[in-house]
Amino acid sequence: xxxxxxxxxxAGLKYFGTALGEGVxxxxxxxxxxxxxxxxxxxxxxxxxxxxxxxEPSRGQFSYSSGDITANxxxxxxxxxxxxxxxxxxxxxSWVSSGSWTRESLxxxxxxxxxxxxxxxxxxxxxxxxxxxxxxxDGQSWxxxxxxxxxxxxxxxxxxxxxxxxxxxxxxxxxxxxxxYNQAKTDRAVELVKIVQNAGAPIDGVGFQAHxxxxxxxxxxxxxxxxxxxxxxxxxxxxxxxxxxxxxxxPSSSALVTQGNDFANVVGSCIDTPNCVGVTVWGFTDxxxxxxxxxxxxxxxxxxxxxxxxxxxxxxxxxxx
Ligand code: XIL
Numbered sequence: 001x002x003x004x005x006x007x008x009x010x011a012g013l014k015y016f017g018t019a020l021g022e023g024v025x026x027x028x029x030x031x032x033x034x035x036x037x038x039x040x041x042x043x044x045x046x047x048x049x050x051x052x053x054x055x056e057p058s059r060g061q062f063s064y065s066s067g068d069i070t071a072n073x074x075x076x077x078x079x080x081x082x083x084x085x086x087x088x089x090x091x092x093x094s095w096v097s098s099g100s101w102t103r104e105s106l107x108x109x110x111x112x113x114x115x116x117x118x119x120x121x122x123x124x125x126x127x128x129x130x131x132x133x134x135x136x137x138d139g140q141s142w143x144x145x146x147x148x149x150x151x152x153x154x155x156x157x158x159x160x161x162x163x164x165x166x167x168x169x170x171x172x173x174x175x176x177x178x179x180x181y182n183q184a185k186t187d188r189a190v191e192l193v194k195i196v197q198n199a200g201a202p203i204d205g206v207g208f209q210a211h212x213x214x215x216x217x218x219x220x221x222x223x224x225x226x227x228x229x230x231x232x233x234x235x236x237x238x239x240x241x242x243x244x245x246x247x248x249x250x251p252s253s254s255a256l257v258t259q260g261n262d263f264a265n266v267v268g269s270c271i272d273t274p275n276c277v278g279v280t281v282w283g284f285t286d287x288x289x290x291x292x293x294x295x296x297x298x299x300x301x302x303x304x305x306x307x308x309x310x311x312x313x314x315x316x317x318x319x320x321x
Pocket of ligand 1: 047048085132209241290
């Protein structure tokens with residue numbers, strides 16, 4: 001029907017998807033109408049609802065009300081589901097981050113968390129982000145967390161092994177941002193995949209979050225070269241949280257064209273890469289986006305404007321598919 005998921009599937013991708021904002025879907029009917037259109041979005045991922053602080057806010061107390069919003073919406077619409085995220089330093093309740101753990105006790109905490117949460121969504125998740133954002137921004141070292149402090153890098157294979165036991169049929173991903181630039185952080189992510197593989201643990205994919213900036217986004221062939229560093233290791237890749245923000249607002253009309261070219265380069269690079277399975281945008285309208293809260297003064301990073309008009313970026317993506 002000319003919508004982006006239909007076009008993406010025709011172009012050889014498995015899906016074109018979006019994050020679902022749990023606080024938005026039931027209060028904005030225009031948002032819901034676009035999100036519920038499977039020809040537009042073939043896969044959903046919860047923006048917040050499956051994170052540790054949402055699913056196990058206190059030890060052994062599991063809550064699926066928020067995560068189920070996305071899972072049930074996907075089911076109702078016949079859309080796929082990505083599941084996000086298990087072992088992450090952020091949105092991690094303080095009972096985990098501030099606990100004093102031994103290897104043994106923290107292993108048990110991770111296993112219990114995965115067995116419950118992955119168990120609850122078993123059979124529904126195309127993939128799970130098993131570890132999220134384990135690398136420092138400069139790419140020189142591993143990001144500090146209770147996991148790194150307790151296990152060193154042994155928590156990489158440990159997490160993937162425990163995830164495989166909890167749900168043997170979902171794809172197990174490492175997910176991070178700024179891997180798109182093919183610099184030190186990308187090298188570290190390659191190293192992480194090798195650490196997991198050399199320990200004999202299962203890893204199926206690497207997610208490129210792709211929180212990018214208009215005018216600073218690498219070109220299509222450079223992006224494809226970077227994706228292929230990972231597929232060469234035998235894992236699939238995907239863009240998992242795509243948005244491309246303007247660093248100053250409001251954008252000029254030429255900045256909107258540049259944004260469109262940047263979006264097209266990202267999507268095009270996935271098409272150019274065998275085993276790049278799909279593209280997920282981290283929201284789709286400038287009306288509702290995490291960007292202005294996290295990057296004050298920046299924004300308009302989405303495919304639709306705040307009145308749900310398709311931006312030049314929407315058209316650019318549709319033409320590259
Ligand atoms: C963001 C959400 O969009 C916000 O609503 C929340 O307040 C913070 O987290 N990397 C990730 C995502 O893996 O989970 C983050 O999502 C954005 C950066």
